[in-house]
Amino acid sequence: MRIHSQEHIAFSKTRMQRNNTQIEKSLQKLGTGLKIAKGSDNASGLSISETMRAQIRGISRAQSNMQDGLSVLEASNEGLNNVNGLLQRARELAVANANGTLTDSDRDAGQKELDQILEAINDTSMKLEFNTKKILGDRAPIVLHVGANPGQSMQIDTIDVSTDKLGINGASLTSRTDAEQLITDIDKAISTISGHLTKVGSQMEAIEHHLTNAMVFEANLTKSLSLMADTDVAEEMMQFINLDIRQKGDHLLVSSVNKNLNDMLSLFSR
Numbered sequence: 001m002r003i004h005s006q007e008h009i010a011f012s013k014t015r016m017q018r019n020n021t022q023i024e025k026s027l028q029k030l031g032t033g034l035k036i037a038k039g040s041d042n043a044s045g046l047s048i049s050e051t052m053r054a055q056i057r058g059i060s061r062a063q064s065n066m067q068d069g070l071s072v073l074e075a076s077n078e079g080l081n082n083v084n085g086l087l088q089r090a091r092e093l094a095v096a097n098a099n100g101t102l103t104d105s106d107r108d109a110g111q112k113e114l115d116q117i118l119e120a121i122n123d124t125s126m127k128l129e130f131n132t133k134k135i136l137g138d139r140a141p142i143v144l145h146v147g148a149n150p151g152q153s154m155q156i157d158t159i160d161v162s163t164d165k166l167g168i169n170g171a172s173l174t175s176r177t178d179a180e181q182l183i184t185d186i187d188k189a190i191s192t193i194s195g196h197l198t199k200v201g202s203q204m205e206a207i208e209h210h211l212t213n214a215m216v217f218e219a220n221l222t223k224s225l226s227l228m229a230d231t232d233v234a235e236e237m238m239q240f241i242n243l244d245i246r247q248k249g250d251h252l253l254v255s256s257v258n259k260n261l262n263d264m265l266s267l268f269s270r
Contacts, residue, residue, distance in 0.1 A: 052225045058148025059218045066211045069144040069156055072130045073204045076159065079128040079136045080200065083121055083161050084193045090117045090168070091186040097179035110173045118163045118171065125162040136161050146210045154210065156203055159196050166192060 096102070097110045125137040133142065135158050142156040163169040166189040172178040 049225055049228050052221055055148045056218055056221050056225065059214050062146050062148060063211060063214050065145050066207050069207050070204060072135055072142060072156060073200050075128065075130050076135050077200050079124050080193055080197050082124055086117050086121050087186055087190050087193065090114055091183060093173060094179045094182040094186060097173040098176055098183065100176055107173055114171060114173055121163050
């Protein structure tokens with residue numbers, strides 16, 4: 001009989017320590033919700049997951065950039081529609097003043113309204129802005145970054161719709177001949193504005209396609225990251241329960257062996 005043999009106790013204690021380590025890891029995964037909480041959990045997996053996380057955050061920011069781009073184009077569209085409405089009214093005045101029945105007083109009244117229309121067109125051109133950037137009075141393009149990586153960009157072309165650019169600056173209705181010429185000039189201006197509206201619409205459609213693709217890409221990448229880095233709570237809970245049962249069993253075994261030894265030793269002390 002070997003009273004001091006600790007063979008079974010040593011084995012159980014070693015297994016208890018391993019279980020404790022595994023339980024701590026399991027609790028950390030359950031508490032943080034992360035399968036890969038630190039490099040020791042999965043070194044290569046951590047590197048991949050952090051790269052994916054950077055891509056997700058980048059593509060999310062790019063979607064905000066594209067929303068800003070759509071806002072610029074929507075403002076441009078409204079401004080162009082306003083200019084188009086002013087041109088339509090100016091054409092109506094030109095047609096009216098091309099008639100030979102008007103008096104000089106009538107033409108003066110028409111000229112005053114035309115001057116106000118031209119001023120309103122220039123006012124729209126100079127004052128329509130987005131985040132202090134002129135969008136209808138400048139030709140400097142606006143570059144949108146539409147992806148998570150370098151080089152993923154697209155350009156919005158700004159438009160100059162001043163009366164000078166439209167070819168109607170200083171337009172006159174003082175004679176029937178001037179009025180007829182203005183009809184021709186305004187038709188060209190309306191055609192120019194229509195072309196700009198078409199271009200704005202096509203740019204909006206292009207950005208919307210990019211935005212849809214970015215949202216799909218972000219969703220797929222997020223799903224992949226979740227599968228790689230997030231804790232499967234059901235699976236981890238079963239693992240935790242299994243470890244807890246084994247730990248309690250080893251603890252019971254160690255306690256039982258210690259009790260038996262103490263009981264046996266007590267026989268010699270009597």
